[in-house]
Amino acid sequence: MQTTTMTKTVSNGVNTEALIGARGAFEQMPEAAAFTFRSTCEWMEGTHSSNAINGYFGLGQDHERKQTYRIESDHPEVFAAADRAPTPPEIVLAALASCLSGGVAAVAQHRGIQLNQMRAMVEGDMDVRGILGMDPDVRNGFSAIRVRFEIDADATEDEIAALVAQSQKRSAVFDILTNPTNVHVTVA
Template identity: 60%
Template sequence: MNIQTNIKTADNGVDVAALHNIKKVLTEMPAAAQFTWRASCEWLGGVHSRSTMETFFGAGAEQAHKMPFSVEADHPVVFAAPDNAPTPVEIVLSALASCLTGGVAAIAQHRGIQLRSVKAKVEADMNLHGILGIDPDVRNGFNAVRISFDIDADATKDEIAAVVSQSQKRSAVFDIITNPGNVRVSVA
């Protein structure tokens, strides 16, 4: 009797074997799983700033990116600003979309699902009466966030939905937005 098993394979550019090795090492060495991410921010004038990410702590030691990365933030003309860069809240939405999209790619790779395209759209509603101090009962942040995916892949709709669900479950940025941790602000 000859039994054939179809094993789905995909190449979405994610090294799943390396991720499994990292998971194994971090399971065996829990202290190495503690990371401290950093960003420094410099005021450029008006409400325009530049944040730079260069080093972080993880895997038990100081780490550095291959090169420093920068992200600028500003506000649009309707806020009496020059609109030199996206707003900080748009950067948060970009981070959410990027984290979920990266998760979709990794999970699809692990499950043998070949992706052809992944597009995420994120929208968030905000009432400016909060941040402008017009109404103290209005929160400063988002009232609602909506994320929609358009994914073309060698998979059923249910398989794609399961990949997105798992990405959401494992997304650090999704967790940061939906379950904020303690934030402490100090002045040097």
């Protein structure tokens, strides 16, 4: 009796071979793994600002992106603003969803799981009395964040749950939100 093994090709758009190769290189030269990302925010007017994201430091040198990316922020009309862009907290929620989704795609690619469709819905609860200085016992940021995935993949429910769990374990933005980070603010 002859047994035939079929290899399934998966394409989620993630070059996992390059990522695995980078891990090997960073094991040999850990100092190359130290990256510094940058954003420059210009105030426009009122609560409207525009962030320019381009250069970063990594692999022992400065790099420029192919283009400068811009992220604008503002506040909604209920806060007496012009509502020209999402609020900064909404941008944080978008960053979390993007980071987790990218991680799911990478892990799925590495594990040979084809993604057909994925959506992450993120909600964050905030009591704005903290931001407005009305109650010192109310924090300024989110009191809770919820992420709910809808994933259609050629995988079992357990395999999909494992993708999300591994993405969460390796997500930079999840780590930033769930662990204290030293933040230093200065005036030039």
